[in-house]
Amino acid sequence: MKRTRLHHKRQSNQTLADIAKAASVSTATVSRFLNNPDSVRPERAERVRRAVAEMGYVPNGAARALASQRSMTMGAVIPTLDNAIFATGIEAFQRRLYESGYTLLLASFNFDLEEEVRQIAALMERRVDGMLLIGFDHRPEVYAKLDAMGVPYVCSWAFGLDQKSPCVGFDNRDAMRRLTTYLMEIGHRRFAMLAGETAHNDRARDRVLGVRDVLKSKGLDIEADAYRECAYSIRAGRLAMRALMEQSPRPTVVMCGNDVIAFGALLECQSMAIHVPGDVSITGFDDLPLASNLQPALTTLRVPATAMGLRASDHLVSRIAGNSVILQEKLDVELIIRETTAPPGRV
Amino acid sequence: MKRTRLHHKRQSNQTLADIAKAASVSTATVSRFLNNPDSVRPERAERVRRAVAEMGYVPNGAARALASQRSMTMGAVIPTLDNAIFATGIEAFQRRLYESGYTLLLASFNFDLEEEVRQIAALMERRVDGMLLIGFDHRPEVYAKLDAMGVPYVCSWAFGLDQKSPCVGFDNRDAMRRLTTYLMEIGHRRFAMLAGETAHNDRARDRVLGVRDVLKSKGLDIEADAYRECAYSIRAGRLAMRALMEQSPRPTVVMCGNDVIAFGALLECQSMAIHVPGDVSITGFDDLPLASNLQPALTTLRVPATAMGLRASDHLVSRIAGNSVILQEKLDVELIIRETTAPPGRV
DNA sequence: ATAAATAATGTAAGCGCTTTCATATAGCCT
């Protein structure tokens, strides 16, 4: 490996003025051509077009942003990219932003809300035109700053009419209610839950609430030692599942905070020789690609990650353009019943 | 859902001049305080600090970038975020960038090199100070433009001393050589491969070459119908594996282009009642979290995704700072032997 | 103390665009 001092010279780039001179027009005309080609007459437009092409002109976004007061960038601040479902959502968000002429500024905060405050501050300095957040749980100063700076934002991955924030998401609580209802209908009564960590995470919390809503309506609940929280990782899921299954009586169904935890739970059952769904049913949340491929295939809730990314982009772009938008947009979560759930006690 | 026209007023934000006036100093002093606090005397620094805090001042990055000719943003253009290994690398890249004061501009191009050209162009307009690319396969105009604009870039996920581009990556070919060597040592002779799509993808190509290097050195090769390319998805892996195993004679080992394909292959074996590794051995590439958790656990190559993200960030930041850097940095790939490989013919 | 050297500060000129406003040109109607 060679070690070299590479003097990287920031080339003396072409500017608008250079193009203007080369095309014998004013800078205003070049600017107009670039932003709205039809507003300049064909003959001169052609001159400008050629000058731009020949000189390899690349507009300076900083100058543009400063003069126009719009950076044409959009920020997204997410917990982590290591969770495939966020990655999928962001992927779609970015793609759609690009189609609208925007570029994505991305930051993650690893579920640490203080870190999120800092990451958001960094994006605000870069003068993003809009911001995508995950969920509603954010430090008050986040909302304060966003409002003070007049940066439009939208919360995703969650939905709540009681929330004052614009959002494009789904109802975590209701989704879990539906899944729980289904489980009760097929006969389950002894529920356990391997929830995601609920501190500073409204999505995880809502999922737990959804389960409890239904159970309580039937006079049931999740027993204290049948409730565990764990990180969204296979390993955490395995460990928690093991601890859970070493108790007795065992639950007849274990509802997991997401598919990754459920995957871990399923693996642990296999290594403990616990039959799924014969001995215990397992459910997930997200419907990652692996869910349908597991053996047995995972019963779960399909989160509209891609649709959410697209809609969130449209929402922000529309608002910036001054168009009317649905301020609280709800997307559907689909209940996907597969093979990890069955009536209890069956073999 | 209520539909509302939300007039988002870009607040009249505080400027440097406002702070300067409030603190009774010049704008130059405020600027210095912000960029290098020690260069202004304590007593006035304090005045400025207070004004900034009280007035909730947020510097305007566009103005800053224009005046200083540095945007403090770094671009990354990747094939897709849907592949967990890229997500992991980008996660680390962003974290380290942030620590160095940079913000990440992210774009993906879905393995379409023309799309990559466009995405890169968009980032260049935003005047990123540096750029992270994946692999060496890029349209010539990408390199041309990058050089013309003097934007430092670094290719990751690959390494080659024969390449002229700066890189921080690992040697895909050599990694596969080692894995293949191991497989030959335990007795395999009939190799099959489920490669990633090699068109416009030097990493996928190098992996295939690595396998062939070793086989050819022993007078062997992958038979034409024992070689298939597929997308990096579970489903594609399953389909390809099925087609492969319906032939005879069956290979004794199937080397996959990455863990996701291998996962698909493994699942397909399970549904075809083919025993792994008894009937056939399977290998992956990446060592995703699921690799170690599969049943049987997957033999694979551990890609240093996080380390690569961190090092790539350091590389770019150093170069921009004018420091000397290792222009071609090679990271190690670890051979992880688990349970999906065994000598052939054993049960 | 005083001069010389050093450090801190202010002044003002940009950075490369967009956009208002005034002016020039083209298109239209009679």
Next chain:
DNA sequence: AGGCTATATGAAAGCGCTTACATTATTTAT
């Protein structure tokens, strides 16, 4: 053709910072 309107164009003023340079304040050395 001539006048009127609609449309293109150019000149120039910023957008909010950084930074070279000139100036002033503070140290340090003598």
